[in-house]
Amino acid sequence: MCLAIPMRIIEVDGTRGLVESSGVRYEIRLDLVGDVRIDEFVLVHAGYAIQVMDEEAAAEQLALLEHLLSEEAGDSLPDPGA
Amino acid sequence: MPVPDEIFRDPVRLAKFADRLLRHGSTRALVxxxxxxxxxxxxxxxxxxxxxxxxxxxxxxxxxxxCVCPPEEIDLAARLALEAGVVVATFGDMLRVPGRISLAEARSRGGDIRVVASAAAAVEIARHEPGREVVLFAVGFETTACTTAAALLAHPPDNFSILSAHRLIPPALEALAGMEGLALDGFLLPGHVLAVTGPEPYDRFVRLTGRPCAVAGFEPVDILLGLESLVRMANAGEAGLVNAYPRAVRPGGNSRAVEAMARAFTVGDARWRGLGTIPGTGLDVHPERQRHDARHRFALAGETIAVPDDAPGCLCSRVMIGLAEPEDCSLFGTVCTPETPHGPCMVSAEGTCRSRHLYPAAGSVGGTRTVTDREGGAS
Structure with a gap:
């Protein structure tokens, strides 16, 4: 019951929203998040969006991950979470 | 361009990253x-x-x-259905968790117990059936508690109430940190919970344990990112909290969700299966919303019946706090299976025993070492 899954916003109608994940659509509640835009990702848990995913942070972390993986023989562990 | 979460479960990146952890990991054993x-x-x-x-x-x-929901609370939900004749709505995982009887058994005895996917769905039942009393048996940590709070604050009908079995994580972790026999080098914190609360409620825990903590998301690469931070900090002997899930976890968390919980609930003491009573870990319906509090509405408070935590031979209460592996339990995989669960860890889809039973190859590497086997230890 505790699974929280990022899903893409497809429709917004007040505090109700329609989201999509892996081709499946779900009706969710948006009471706990502010304004959300179509195509934004929200973290959905127990039928409610509980947070809006930060795309910029995701892109930054991904870039850092790629950097870590491209290092051939790094001898220390940089901070991937900083 | 949005970054889809799939990237964080990409098998190629996962294998490369795991290999990196293999090559640059710690030389001493870390738990x-x-x-x-x-x-x-x-x-x-x-x-x-x-x-x-x-x-x-x-x-x-x-x-x-x-798994941590104590039997007496399940008993209370069953009695509400059987004795008070109310509709008890709850999440599917709760049905087979053992109390004196499980909710599934209460249903077979005629209790009106319905599975819902959200708190909002329970409110909908109350709206559609104004002649019935509908009680949401609300279980979960901060991630779920905020959704119950949202339902309570969205002007539910008078025939809707809550039986709160919600629990808060930080004070429970603080209690866990002081337990004897727990020898741990660091903690991986749950990304969705800290997405709601922010990392701040864990500052005290980090200070108390003097151990590294990392909050991580749920894709495999997310978990490795968290583990890498933990290894790096443990090697350096550092304490602190690293945010390895910045796309969902931000300072202060989700302020709307935090505020909703503060308006809907008050903090109280609560019992955890396997851990006993931990102060400050329970959420009771706020006195201002007493008419939506099932404990108040149906006057069942104080009628707690002692129910033992585990079935005879069941190690769930030790598995739950990391002091035993599922394989250490003689019931595991023999009489206790996902089809015939004896303890809560086998009932829930997220329970350690259920998970280990479904994915045995992914279990503990090298058999069942106990925590105390390794050198050193946390206090």
Missing amino acids: FMHVCGTHEHAIARAGLRSLLPDSLRIIAGPGCPV
């Missing part, structure tokens, strides 16, 4: 505890334990809200 059923499920499903170096061990802590 990290996660405290979240979703982490256990993700770790088992992706087979992460088999990818990690032998020196790195991940154990499951008390992170399954269904």
Whole structure:
């Protein structure tokens, strides 16, 4: 019951929203998040969006991950979470 | 262009990253505890334990809200259905968790127990059936508690009430940190919970334990990112909290959700299956919303009946706090299976035993070492 899954916003109608994940659509509640835009990702848990995913942070972390993986023989562990 | 979460479960990146952890990991044995059923499920499903170096061990802590729900609360929900004749709405995982009787048994005895996917769905039942009393048996940590709070604050009908079995994680972790026999080098914190609360409520825990903590998401690469931070900090002897899930976890968390919980609930003491009573870990319906509090509305408070935590021979209460592995239990996989669960860890989809039973190859590497086997130890 505790699974929280990022899903893409497809429709917004007040505090109700329609989201999509892996081709499946779900009706969710948006009471706990502010304004959300179509195509934004929200973290959905127990039928409610509980947070809006930060795309910029995701892109930054991904870039850092790629950097870590491209290092051939790094001898220390940089901070991937900083 | 949005970054889809799929990238964080890409098998190529995962293998390369795991290899990196193998090559740059710690030379001494490290034991990290996660405290979240979703982490256990993700770790088992992706087979992460088999990818990690032998020196790195991940154990499951008390992170399954269904598993830690004590029998007397299940009993209370069953009695509300059977004695008070109300509709009890709850999440599917709760049905088979053992109390004196489970909710599934209460249903077979005629109790009107319905599975819902959200608190909002329970409110809908109350709206559609104004002649019935509808009680949401609300279980879960902060991630679920805020959704119950949202339902309570969205002007539910008068025939809707809550039986709150919600629990808060930070004070429970603080209690866990002081337990004897727990020898841990760091903690992997649950990304969805800290997405709601922010990292701040864990500052005290970090200070108390003097151990590294990392908050991580639930894709396999997310978990490795968290583990890498833990290894790096443990090697350096540092304490602190690293945010390895910045796309969902931000300072202050989700202020709307935090505020909703503060308006809907007050904090109280609560019992955890396997851990006993932990001060400050329960959420009671706020006195201002007493008419939506099932404990008040149906006057069942104080009629608690003592129910033993576990079935005879069941090690769930030790498995839940990382002091035993599922394989240490003689019931595991023999009489206790997902089809015939004896203890809560086998009932819930996020329970350690259920997860280990479904994905046995992904279990603990090198058999069942106990926490005390390794050198050193946390106090």
